[in-house]
Amino acid sequence: MSEKTFAGKIVNLSDEGYFEDSSQWSREIAAEMAKEDGLELTEKHFEVLEYLRKEAATGAALSIRKVGKSGIVDIKGLYVLFPGGPLKFSSKYAGIAKPSSCV
């Protein structure tokens, strides 16, 4: 676990870089986190992040397939938005835990 400052706020992150506490999230923090990875977040990105936050709050298991069926973006589009591991990166910026479908 570690603490990092984004947009002037302290955020608790897991060893793998996911939020420990989802309520610490804000759009500004997400934008700055992504910027560190060289990614500029657009409205479309935020639509995906909001969707993930909403689904995660209900305890749903998240998968790329599920986001692809959300009506927001198809799987190909998701890869364009978050290159190199769309669910991994989008979950980080959405301030939710690492998707647990991975067991």
Add this chain to the structure above:
Amino acid sequence: MKKLLILGAGTAGTMMANKLHKVFDKEEWQITIVDQYKTHYYQPGFLFIPFNIYNKQDVIKPKSNFFPPGVKVIYSVIDKIVGEENKVLLEGGQVLQYDYMIIATGTETRPDETPGLKGKLWYKEIFDFYTIEGACALQRYFKNFTGGKLVMVISEIPYKCPVAPIEFVCLAEAYFTKKGIRDKVDITYVTPMSGAFTKPVASKMLGDLLEEKNIHVESDFYMERVDNDKKTIVAYDEREIEFDVLTVVPVNMGSEMIERSGLGDDLNFIPTDKHTLQSDKFKNVFVLGDASNIPTSKAGSVAHFAAEILMDNLMSAIEARPLLAKFDGHANCYIETGYGKGALIDFNYDTEPLPGTFPLPGIGPFGLLKNTKINHYGKVMFRWIYWHILLKGKEMPIEADMTMAGKKRI
């Protein structure tokens, strides 16, 4: 008479029929179990068929060998569950009523979910080993294989027995070495996950193991389609990997019957309380084994551990007591690594697989996250344990107890 209905007579359903038969009052309860097939497959054995270690007859037995007398068995396709009315419709029109139900319909492979997978190369140069047909077809193919690019790809998460594809490439490596053609075979392990396994410590250990064996790992690869003409697999991010022979874990989904019943998620897995194993939708329905969506491995060992919890909670539900038993997601998997060795991982919802010894701290005999000969014997013993103890819902004898039990509750 009150009615307890079990859907699916695979590992989980058969185990529960035996356990319940022992405790239920026969005057009061009628247990019924339904499955579409008469043959029970020892699925962990499929892994060994391509390499001639097992053959078909080593992994099949009639299901009827494993049902206790007095349990009513129906062989039929289940068409639909109507939970609001406590009834199940079978193909052909028969209707079954229940007071309590356990759903144990497992997962099935769905190669049709990936464009091009079931094209002209299917069972010619593309194989799965998650079905008896695929495993046997691959055995025939490997007999005449002289070298080339072998690609092992995982289509989607979750899939049952998450270590099986790792075991597969390890066994393939050993098999080709023994055949004297290892230098002519290129082995690549392709996964949508970020490493060989998800949990960090095990991922590193298994990743190192594959590297040692000169097996290349291609991670974060989410397969979109198969190009049969170019003989490549293509990812959503447009990466392409060439193959001469492709082995695949197809998309795993719950039964289509679950979808028809409106009971599943995107992959037809049933939303289930991960601690009590009760269905989220119906209080008199419990879910055991691969059919549920609980976030742990889909494995026979998990079903075995979960069965005891389910048993407690089912009895509580029947007697209108609160469901106090809590499943911790315990999984315990032997990983066959070739050359008569194996590794072992033991984990649950909260604790990732860690090194150490199992089940006795400091003693073993099994080494966790270590590649040893004794771990291999654990896997070999598992088949015997499966047929004679696990399916029959018996308590484990001493040795088995040490390997199968030893839950670390947190």
